[in-house]
Amino acid sequence: MSEVDRLLTKKVADRYLKREVLGEGTYGVVYKAIDTKTGQMVAIKKIRLGKYKEGVNFTALREIKLLKELQDPNIIKLFDAFPHKENLHLVFEFMESDLEAVIRDRNIFLSPADIKTYIQMTLKGLAHCHKKWVLHRDMKPNNLLIGADGHLKLADFGLARIFGSPDRKFTHQGSSDMDQLGKIFAAFGTPKASQWPDLIHLPDYVEYQFVPAPPLHSLFKMASDDALDLLSKMFTYDPKARISAQQALEHRYFSSLPAPTKPALLPRPVRKGESKPSDYNPHDGPIVLSPPRKSRRVMVQREGLDGNTYQTAKVDDHANEATDGISGRSEIMPMSIDLSVFGSRPPPRPTLNSADRTHLKRKLDLEFLTS
Known part of the structure; x- marks a missing residue:
């Protein structure tokens, strides 16, 4: 220089x-x-x-x-x-937070309208990548950054690749591939030839122990029928039958009620040095400290993209109850993903015999060393 x-x-x-x-x-x-x-x-x-x-x-x-x-x-x-x-x-x-921080913050309750907005913004970023023939290849919550205005943006393109070259070979990401496949199969079942005819022709195809898929509704009990329909189309194993990011954006899930929350109104984690606004209302009387029954977060009315106002729920940590702000009904609010469907034991994992495992490990190691 x-x-x-x-x-x-x-x-x-x-x-x-x-x-x-x-x-x-x-x-x-x-x-x-x-x-x-x-x-x-x-x-x-x-x-x-x-x-x-x-x-x-x-x-x-x-x-x-x-x-x-x-x-x-x-x-x-x-x-x-x-x-x-x-x-x-x-x-x-500069982006002040990421989606992982939002998910992990126990003081944040994400309404169906909030979740719809985050999915929509993620798909918009992905659709643009795919339009430019770019595969991100590292989609995870902490790579989805959130700005002060609430907008979500895809970040960290270090593993991204241009798709379309006939000579392009995509290497494995490492030993975690096997663990990821195990988790996918436990949640959505082991793919069958009837679901994915080209499966057996993949270069690293290995036959796994069959694991049946639990009902999608049992994993996402709070999701609407439209949301479950979109998820099932996005999780389709056969890429030829799977919905694209652009097609997903046109799904009726995004046009049905509730309307997506405006990004600026999305809940966000409290940053270091920033005080959390108090939920205390003097008209409610004093807060009872014993028995321990504190309110986790009170969500106020929010305005949707269509200009309509929607009321969200009050969440109670102790009883895990939700009060419908419109009708006054109380109902149990389970987690978004109910792991109890797998029983007390961990979900069944696909297995390989020793010969297949040794062959696959050698192949992964060789590709990693030559990549």
Whole structure:
């Protein structure tokens, strides 16, 4: 690097004032920072280059290339990328939370309208990726970031690939593949030839012990019929019969009531240093501390995308009861996924014989080493 390039790089690096660390992963550290030129809050992913041959991290380069192609309201924005002190810095728009934090926050109750909004925003981001022939390949709650305005955006495209090349070979993600398949088969049953005729022609096909699928309603007891119909179409094993992301967005689930919650009205986790607004209403009288029967969260009326107002439920941690704000009825509110359908024992797992397991392990190891 010439002296001119060094000065230019330093000038770019000095533009951003680093604050606290937001997270640390395999490839580097993510910082919260301020763009001193615009005053805008950003997130900077610092990727270590020293351990890579010739100073190149192909995962980071692939992410930069793909994000330049993917410009959509539901995909994270990449503002800048620059090298500095043997590190590569990627500058992203700042997102205050992610879907995993929302799911894990026990003080948050997600109404059917809230869930519909999160599914819709996720599918919009995926539909744009697929329109550009990009496979994300790492969809999980902590890669679905949420901004201060409530909008959800797909992030972390390090494992993403362009689909369509006839010579493209997709490698396995590792030993966790087997564990993931076990969980999928336990929830949706082992696929049969009648469901997926091309299954036996897959390059790494191994016959699994058959596990029957439990009724979808037993796993998602709170889901509506429209939601279950959409889920069944999205979970179809045969990719030729499976609904696409764009087709899913056109499903009647999104046009039926309740209307999706406006993103700005979605519940969000309380950030560090931010005080949680009190749920106490002086007209309700004093809060009884004994017996322990505290209210987890009181959701107020929300306005849907169609302009109508919908009333959500009050959740009680002790009795797990919901009060219908319209009719005043009380009913039991089970978890979204009822694991009791599997009984007291863990769900049955598909098994392989020793010969098949040894063959598959050697093949996975070989592909991993040559990828």
